Amino acid sequence: MSSEIxxxxxxxxxxxxxxxxxxxxWGEPWGxxxxxxxxxxxxxxxxxxxxxxxxxxxxxxLVRSASDQFEATSPDEIEWVLSKAAGFNAGFALVADMQVxxxxxxxxxVFTSVxxxxxxxxxxx
Numbered sequence: 001m002s003s004e005i006x007x008x009x010x011x012x013x014x015x016x017x018x019x020x021x022x023x024x025x026w027g028e029p030w031g032x033x034x035x036x037x038x039x040x041x042x043x044x045x046x047x048x049x050x051x052x053x054x055x056x057x058x059x060x061x062l063v064r065s066a067s068d069q070f071e072a073t074s075p076d077e078i079e080w081v082l083s084k085a086a087g088f089n090a091g092f093a094l095v096a097d098m099q100v101x102x103x104x105x106x107x108x109x110v111f112t113s114v115x116x117x118x119x120x121x122x123x124x125x
Contacts, residue, residue, distance in 0.1 A: 028060045028095075033070065034077045037061075046088045056090035063096035063110070065103040075109040082117035089121060 049056050061081050066072040085092050101107050
């Protein structure tokens with residue numbers, strides 16, 4: 001068992017509390033396409049994290065099934081997220097429920113990409 005402690009918090013915390021968190025993971029832009037959801041905010045936060053010695057995090061990303069508003073999350077979209085994570089050496093959260101995973105015909109490819117990119121990122125590639 002790891003002895004590492006992770007204190008996760010939203011990006012907006014009261015003054016004098018930011019120092020107790022080991023990371024901030026934030027942002028749930030469910031109403032926007034993956035590549036449009038809070039992109040500038042995500043980039044700006046990386047500079048904030050670096051200045052404050054907080055590990056980089058890109059926020060949350062939603063794995064979707066096809067709907068009237070959005071296409072199903074594609075391997076290309078996930079690779080885009082993973083490339084940003086690698087570029088900023090940042091963690092992120094992927095959110096999906098089991099029904100979405102079952103309906104998304106690309107999910108094995110998505111999981112394979114996540115494993116490969118994250119292994120490379122964590123190795124410092």
